[in-house]
Amino acid sequence: MSQNVVYTDNNATTMVAPEVVEAMMPFFSQLYGNASSMHFFGGQIKKHVDEARAKVAALLNADPTEIIFTSCGTESDNAAIRGILAAQPEKRHIITSRVEHPAVKNMFQHLGKNGYRVSEISVDRLGRIDLDELREKLDHETALVSIMWANNETGVIFPIQEIAELVKSRGAAFHTDAVQAAGKVGIDMKKTPVDLLSVSGHKLHAPKGIGVLYLRKGVHCVPFIMGGHQENGRRAGTENVPYIIGLGRACELAHQFMSVEQREVARLRDLLENELTEKAIDATVNGDIEHRLPNTTNISFKYIEGESILMLLSEVGIAASSGSACTSGSLEPSHVLRAMGIPFTRVHGSVRFSLSRYNTEQDIHCIVKHMLRIEKRLRDISPFGRDEIHAH
Amino acid sequence: MWDYNEKVKEHFLNPRNVGEIKDADAVGEAGSLACGDQLKLMLKVDDKGIITDAKFQTFGCGSAIASASALTELIIGKSMDEVAKISNKDIVDYLGGLPVEKMHCSVMGHEALEAAVNNYYGESPETLEDKKKHVVCECFGVTDQEIISVVRDNKLLTVEDVTHYTKAGGGCMSCHDKIRALIEKVAGEAEKAALPKPETKKLTNLQKVKLIEETFEKEIRPMLRADGGDIELIDIEGSRVTVSLRGMCSSCTSASFTLKKYIEPKLREFVSDDITVEEVKP
Missing domain, CATH: 3.90.1150.10 (Aspartate Aminotransferase, domain 1)
Known part of the structure; x- marks a missing residue:
């Protein structure tokens, strides 16, 4: 054009930030090793991946061990929802909002057709979630609540602190799709009792093809992708090193x-x-x-x-x-x-x-x-x- | 982004004959605000029945505006008898094609023209009450006649086609069976043209049992077992399948729900689309 x-x-x-592109480049050419290799050539890569993980963790005020790299926001959402349900198969009730992104909405629809009882929480004229309705819908069978941090179409931010505290007090797991919120508003995993949270790289000036699933320490979640021991056995598949580095740099910039x-x-x-x-x-x-x-x-x-x-x-x-x-x-x-x-x-x-x-x-x-x-x-x-x- | 051709884009950017004719001899409207598009067509007709001027107003997407513009170009200078023969396909051809999902825009053009022709000959427009009686698709207010006419003019074969052309069936989908029946009705009329009907493969009972067992094993039992239940095939009579639910399922209050909403659809998908499932208590 x-x-x-x-x-x-x-x-x-979003546009990939020039600083992000610059940070990624060496990992396409000279630094192409496999982060899981035992030799020096791969081993030096692991250090860079760890650094990137720490930068992502810093943006969310989380522990680096709680950061799992995925391929995109949708994968993070799918992995969170399926993983939590697989870890507690006896609970068959799940709750979401009526305004979720298709990555969550369609997954819930699918589960609703496959034996799960699904409750959808309404929003009002201004797109605000009905907390009383959520309070009513939560019961002893509720395995998981998934409600987005901020809406992609209107930008409305939900009271995640309150929602998370409410859901945790009822013994259910809480996942939030923070794809739109991450990098735009403060997220503090030390303060907000969210169990799982999804981030997408390309919404915060990293490239498409990289995402994050935050998984709180001590929360049981069955891996979505099985295979090698990468990401501590929580997400198999060779680390997408250049993109991980790019996301780390993008999170650092978002923080700044x-x-x-x-x-x-x-x-x-x-x-x-x-x-x-x-x-x-x-x-x-x-x-x-x-x-x-x-x-x-x-x-x-x-x-x-x-x-x-x-x-x-x-x-x-x-x-x-x-x-x-x-x-x-x-x-x-x-x-x-x-x-x-x-x-x-x-x-x-x-x-x-x-x-x-x-x-x-x-x-x-x-x-x-x-x-x-x-x-x-x-x-x-x-x-x-x-x-x-x-x-x- | 839609893949509009240059002609469609040109008509969208520079629509012909936009506006109002205050003392119009015929007016026709189609579409609605709720559906996301609406067209008002106004005609000036001389005493020989020739359309001397046509103007339109439209609320709608790029192809709705282009279709309305094309329609006015097609009809100006023609007689009312001639334009009565114009179909939505003529609008599409004039524009050199529309994306299939956008065919309903050309249909809206045709409907507005039809309404204007009726209006010219003094036929009162169908009242809302009358229309309601013939509505097939409640979501978009589409009648049986509207569906039959596009199926005929465009030789449509599937429900999806009908949705692309009229929007019918694009909402809650509960009218799909009725649309299918209308398509078959039109196909029946065109029997002489020998339309090939989609063959449903006939299965022997033995093949059916094998397929049903396979579907149970792969698709159904894993879900039931997670709840401590199981399923057993009791009998097959034509397309009627009798099963018995075991374990936790046998006493579960939502068993009949599972049967109709989960097991039956699975068997229809993997075995044959006319299967009905019934339960016998052990």
């Missing part, structure tokens, strides 16, 4: 930039959100703005359709995403926005802008300028809400 790219789809994937993320990225996000909601014909923000990731905004433009918006944004080099049915590949619009009870008139026209520390104020002005033009243009074609345009 020759034109300038304004990339605001960082909840889908955490305050920038929370201050500067949030400022840009708020600027974008305020400009659009003030100047557009009809734009409203979806989700609880008090408890939200600093980089995400989900805005519904009434009476216009998301795919059309994305295509017109693409024309001018702006990348974003939408919860409309037409962009999902299925006929159903976003399950997250529907679970929140957002009316169809707004779900189909929802656009998610997810920023990163690489966005600039100039990007924001560019998006606002084009988005207002696009809204006007699509409203002019739309048969709905015609009086409102003229009134505007």
Whole structure:
């Protein structure tokens, strides 16, 4: 693409940080040994893998022995859920929320068809979890609760401290998909009694193909992938050394930039959100703005359709995403926005802008300028809400 | 991202004939806000029955806008009799093809045209009550006539095709059997064209027993055993399979649920899709 790219789809994937690429390079060429080998050539690699593990652990304030490298966030989610259930086969009840990522949602659906009793906890109009409902649903048969740390579509952050304490007090295991939260908000495994937690590399400026499963010491979890003794026998398969190194470096950077993320990225996000909601014909923000990731905004433009918006944004080099049915590949619009009870008139026209520390104020002005033009243009074609345009 | 061809993209970026005709001679609407697309078509028709102008307004995705634009280009200058013969396929051909998942956009164009033609000839549009009686797919409000017409025009063979073209069956999926019946009905009409029907392989009882035992062993027993139960095959009569649940399963209150929701679907998947399972108490 020759034109300038304004990339605001960082909840889908992020740019690999140049420092990360640089850290990885030697491990493709001169340092290609197998970390599990007995000889010096492989042995020197193990030291680097250990360092990376320590950096990942530092981001989560966890012990390095609690970090298991996987291939992606989905593998971490699957391994956590299957592993916990296999370790306590007598318990047949599992709980999740209605707004999970497909990596958890579809796994629960599968288990529901295979003999498990599944409870789904609702969210309210602002996408906040119903803690009372969770309290009611927990019973002595509950093996596992899996609720995400932050939602990928709206950025809403769940009260994981409270949820984890509640679940632990009832004797069930607690897993959280922290793929969107890791690197954007503080995570402290010494303080929050989470048993298992999933992280994905490519959401925090590491490459695709690397993830982490945090497994608290003392929690029984049957390995998902069997084979060699790598990762202390908890995840077999030769260590993906360059990517592990890359993830270590990315976590180190995320740690360093955490305050920038929370201050500067949030400022840009708020600027974008305020400009659009003030100047557009009809734009409203979806989700609880008090408890939200600093980089995400989900805005519904009434009476216009998301795919059309994305295509017109693409024309001018702006990348974003939408919860409309037409962009999902299925006929159903976003399950997250529907679970929140957002009316169809707004779900189909929802656009998610997810920023990163690489966005600039100039990007924001560019998006606002084009988005207002696009809204006007699509409203002019739309048969709905015609009086409102003229009134505007 | 959808793989739209250049012509579709061009019509999306520069749609022809967008707007309103205040004193239209015929108006037709299709789709709904809930489904994520809606089209309003307005026509100006002279006293010879020729369409002199057509305008549209649409709420929808790229291919919905392109389809509406293409439709107006197809009908301007034609007589009402001529346009009554236009099908969704003509819109697709005009655009040089649409992704299969997007065929419903062309169908929406055709439906709006059909509604406009009816409106022109003074036929009152189908009332909501009337429509409800014929709805096959509750999720997207699609009627039997709508399904029959796309199946016929586009020679559709599967439920999935019908979903791509009309959205019917794309929600809760509970209408799949009805859609299948409509496809068979149309295929029946076209019998002379000798449509090959998918052959269901006939199994001998011996083969069936072997397959059922295999499915029990690989798919069903591991799950039952985890709960301290087991299953035994008692009898087979045609597609009716009788089983007995053992161990913990025999006294389990959710046994009939397991039977219908788990065991029967598994046997349908691995043995034959017409199997029904019944339990006899030991």
